[in-house]
Amino acid sequence: MKLWGGRFEKQTAHEVDDFNSSIHFDCRLYRQDILGSIAHAKMLGKQNIISEEDAKLICQGLKEILHDIEEGRVSFSISNEDIHMNIESLLIEKIGEVGKKLHTGRSRNDQIALDTRMYTRDVIDQIVNQLISLQYTIIEIAKQHIMTIIPGYTHLQKAQPTTLAHHLMAYFEMFRRDIERFQDCRKRVNVMPLGSGALAGTTYPLDRELVAKELEFDSITRNSLDAVSDRDFAIEFLSCASILMMHLSRFCEELILWSSHEFQFVEMDDSYSTGSSIMPQKKNPDVAELIRGKTGRVYGDLITLLTVMKSLPLAYNKDMQEDKEALFDAMDTVLKCTNMFEGMLCTVKFNTENMYRQASTGFTNATDAADYLVKKGLPFRSAHEVVGKLVLYCIKEGKSLLDLSLDEYKNFSSMFEEDIFDAISLETCVNQRNVHGGPSPSYMKSAIEEASEWLKGISK
DSSP, X not given: OOTTGXXXXXXXXXXXXXXXXXXXXXXXXXXXXHHHHHHHHHHHHHTTSSOHHHHHHHHHHHHHHHHHHHTTOOOOOGGGOSHHHHHHHHHHHHHGGGGGGTTTTOOHHHHHHHHHHHHHHHHHHHHHHHHHHHHHHHHHHHHHTTTOEEEEEETTEEEEEEEHHHHHHHHHHHHHHHHHHHHHHHHHHSEEOTTOTTTTOOSSOOOHHHHHHHTTOXXXXXXXXXXXXXXXXXXXXXXXXXXXXXXXXXHHHHHHHHXXXXXXXXXXXXXXXXXXXXXXXXXXXXXXXXXXXXXXXXXXXXXXXXXXXXXXXXXXXXGGGGHHHHHHHHHHHHXXXXXXXXXXXXXXXXXXXXXXXXXXXXXXXXXXXXXXXXXXXXXXXXXXXXXXXXXXHHHHHTOOGGGSOHHHHHTTOTTOOTTHHHHTSHHHHHHTOOSTTSOOHHHHHHHHHHHHHHHXXXXX
C-alpha cells in the first residue's frame, strides 16, 4: 500500500506507477535525503514532538539504511515513487511503526527542496575544486610561455602580436569569474527549506534553525510558499554551468583550430585524440569537439528548466519533478568536461616556432608603425592613413613591413627614421605593451603571481 493511500479506493495503475515514478533518477539523492531525515528526527526528539527514544531509533535505522545502500544491498521500488518514500518504506520495514513518525511536520515538497539544495551545494563545491585545479594548470603552462609570441586575432584575422601566456591567462580570468559565479550561486543554494511543509508550514513547534545548523546551511527560507515552489537556485546553477561550458567551448574551439594543418600551433596528445576508420593519416581532436558539443547539451538543460517553471502557479506542481534530470545531466556533463579538459590541456604540445612565424606575417605590427608616427608628432588618424597605404603597398609588392627599406618608408612619410625597424619588431610590440592587463613579460609575471595568490586564497 502507498504511504499516501488512505484516501484511495483503487490501486494505482502499473503504467501510472512507472510514469509517475522518479526513483530511477532521484535515487542519487539518497545520502542527502537520509542526512536531512536524521537532522529532522533529531529535532523532533529535542522538541518533544516525538520521544527522544523514538528519535534515536529512527536515526539509527536511517544510518543503517545509508550503509546498506552504499554497500549495494538495497533495491529501490518504482511503486514507492521517489527516494523519499523509498527511504521511509525501508525505515518502517527495518524499525516498525516508529518509522511512521519520521514524516511528522514535513512534506515531500520541502523534503525534495532540501535534498536538491544539498546535492547542488555539494556539486558546486566539486566544480569549484575542479576549476581551481584547472587554473593551476593554466598558470603552470603560462609561466613557460611568457616570452612565446603568437598572433592575436580579431574576426579570425591576424590583428596584433601577443604572447601565449597572455592568451592563456585570458581564459584564467574567465574561469576565475566562473568560480566566483558558482560561489555566489552557492550562497542562494545554501538556504534551508525544511519546515515549510507542503506550502504553509506546520503547526508543530519545529526548530528550523537547529536543523539548518545540523545540515550546515547558512540560513533558513523566509517564506514557506516560496521555499517549496521555486527552483530559481537550480536555474541559477544551470546558468553558471552554461557560462562555464561556453568558456570551455571557446577554448576547445581554439585548440581545434590551432591543431589543424592550416595553423599548426599545437599538437594534441595521442591519449586525447582519435583516428579515422578510413583515413589513416588522421588525428582528430575529438575530446575538444565533444566538450564543444556538450556545451549545447547544458544550454538545453537550462532552457528545459526555465520552460518547466515559466507558467507554474504557486505552490508545488508535479511538473517540478522534471527539474532533476536536466539538473543532474548538466552537473554530470560539467564535471566530466572540466576534468577531461584539464587532462587534455596538460598534454598539449605548443609549436612555438610556428606561432612566432605566423605572428610575423599579416601585418600584426601595423598598429605599432602608426603609434611610431604618433610619437613623432603625427595625429593618430593621419598616422593610421599613412600606415594603411604602406600596408597596401606591401601587399602589392609581396613584402612585410620589416622587409621595406628606409627609403620606401620615407616615400610615405618623412618622419620615418632608422629606428622604425626596432619599433615594429615583434619583441618590441609585445614588450612595449606594459599597460595593466597587457602582454608584456614584466606585466605577465606580476599577473601570474597575482593569480597564484588568489588561487591560494580560495583553495584554503
